[in-house]
Amino acid sequence: MKEYKLEGIAMPTPSMEDYIEKIYSLIETKGYARVSDIADELFVHPSSVTKMVQKLDKDEYLIYEKYRGLILTPKGTQMGKRLLERHALLESFLSIIGVDPSHIYHDVEGIEHHLSWNSIDRIGDVVQFFENHPDALKTLKEMDPTKPDTKE
Incomplete structure (x- = not known):
């Protein structure tokens, strides 16, 4: 499995990120995460979860018994x-820029592992800007070419 490094620090692979994110989410919502829960959520076989959990244990992201x-x-x-x-x-x-809500989850899954943390931080700045400037957000929404022109 390819290891990603950032300034000498081993970073989790995209697959590892999916597992860590799902485990964290399950623990936040249910208070625990079992192999069967993780398998159900990620649509994978429990043996695949066990293998990944053992790797995450080895890499000190979790403790597994x-x-x-x-x-x-x-x-x-x-x-x-x-x-x-x-x-x-x-x-x-994606919601702010007008992506159809039915596409957002799938689109995020497709791009989240391909952006640097610097890009994520800049996107955060853009989101914060529009949250703090509702008039700018309104102007952006008015630019949406898929919306009918309501101006006369």
């Missing part, structure tokens, strides 16, 4: 929170 479950380490919790925030931010951004 067979038949007893798993818990995120501080490193895993921090990464999971950041990944979930990235996902929500990208959903907000």
Whole structure:
């Protein structure tokens, strides 16, 4: 499995990110994450989850004990929170720029692993700008070519 590095620090692969994000989300909503829950959420076989969970344990994102479950380490919790925030931010951004709501989740899944954290931060600045400037957001929405022209 290819390791991604950022300034000498091993970063999780896109697949690892998907698992960390889903585990963090499950723990936030249910209080726990079992292998079967993760498999159901990611539409993968439980044996695939077990294999990935063992890798995430080795890389210190979580602590896994067979038949007893798993818990995120501080490193895993921090990464999971950041990944979930990235996902929500990208959903907000796509909504702001007028992407059809039925496409947003799929589009975010397609792009989230391909953007640098610097790009994510800049997108965050854009989202914050439009949240703080509703008139600018209104102007942007008026530019949407898919909306009928209501001006006379």
